[in-house]
Amino acid sequence: MIERKNNIRPRQEIEDNKIIGFDMSASKFLITKEIEFMNPRFYRMEEERLKRKHRKLSRKQKGSNNKLKGQYKLARFYSKINNRKKDWIHKITHLLSEHFDCIILEDLNIKGMQQFNSGISKSVTLDFSWHQFTAILRYKLEQKGKHLIFIDRFFPSSKTCSNCGHINSQLLLNERKWVCPDCSTELDRDINASINIRNKGLEILKENQIKIIKNNDTTVGPTGVAFRENLRLITQQFLRKKEATCL
Numbered sequence: 329m330i331e332r333k334n335n336i337r338p339r340q341e342i343e344d345n346k347i348i349g350f351d352m353s354a355s356k357f358l359i360t361k362e363i364e365f366m367n368p369r370f371y372r373m374e375e376e377r378l379k380r381k382h383r384k385l386s387r388k389q390k391g392s393n394n395k396l397k398g399q400y401k402l403a404r405f406y407s408k409i410n411n412r413k414k415d416w417i418h419k420i421t422h423l424l425s426e427h428f429d430c431i432i433l434e435d436l437n438i439k440g441m442q443q444f445n446s447g448i449s450k451s452v453t454l455d456f457s458w459h460q461f462t463a464i465l466r467y468k469l470e471q472k473g474k475h476l477i478f479i480d481r482f483f484p485s486s487k488t489c490s491n492c493g494h495i496n497s498q499l500l501l502n503e504r505k506w507v508c509p510d511c512s513t514e515l516d517r518d519i520n521a522s523i524n525i526r527n528k529g530l531e532i533l534k535e536n537q538i539k540i541i542k543n544n545d546t547t548v549g550p551t552g553v554a555f556r557e558n559l560r561l562i563t564q565q566f567l568r569k570k571e572a573t574c575l
């Protein structure tokens with residue numbers, strides 16, 4: 329796993345409460361037991377305006393100056409939306425890389441995600457920036473000597489009971505909650521997956537001889553006031569009120 333492009337030495341000791349594992353879903357983005365947050369749907373938010381602009385442009389005469397002008401305006405509008413998206417990615421990855429020493433995610437099959445998205449409008453695909461998000465997150469963590477770990481996509485993160493390790497191969501995609509047939513624990517699909525992802529990441533850290541220091545300080549990490557406040561500020565800046573369901 330831990331291969332690096334720069335010369336910054338990765339930390340060999342990290343605090344337990346600064347290690348976070350996220351489950352990822354197309355609808356909710358990142359989820360853990362302590363927090364969940366959405367990625368703003370920048371294109372979807374502007375869907376109506378985009379449609380109107382496209383319609384207006386299509387009525388203009390081919391090859392005319394007006395058409396050219398319209399095309400230029402539309403391109404500018406797209407790049408404005410894209411810049412907002414990039415701005416959000418930079419702010420959120422900065423926040424995560426400041427507050428955590430190790431972030432554990434699933435190595436997603438993006439092609440599969442796109443197929444999954446293909447039935448929905450194009451804006452969903454444009455809004456979905458997993459690759460961009462993880463590339464920037466990796467760079468920011470590495471600059472600080474921190475770790476980003478990807479868990480193999482075939483690891484059964486949703487189907488494994490995080491309490492006893494039982495694998496529920498019968499679990500269906502639409503089952504959001506389930507009870508482990510072995511230990512009777514009630515499990516929330518996404519939170520259970522995030523715990524399994526984190527545990528798998530801890531194993532990988534240990535295999536790489538990285539020392540994990542126990543720390544029960546709840547003012548740092550996902551429960552810390554500073555982290556939550558900063559996350560709230562970013563969310564407020566980018567999401568419309570009705571969409572800000574995180575925290």
Ligand SMILES: [Zn+2]
Nearest residue numbers: 489492508511
């Ligand atoms: Zn169990």
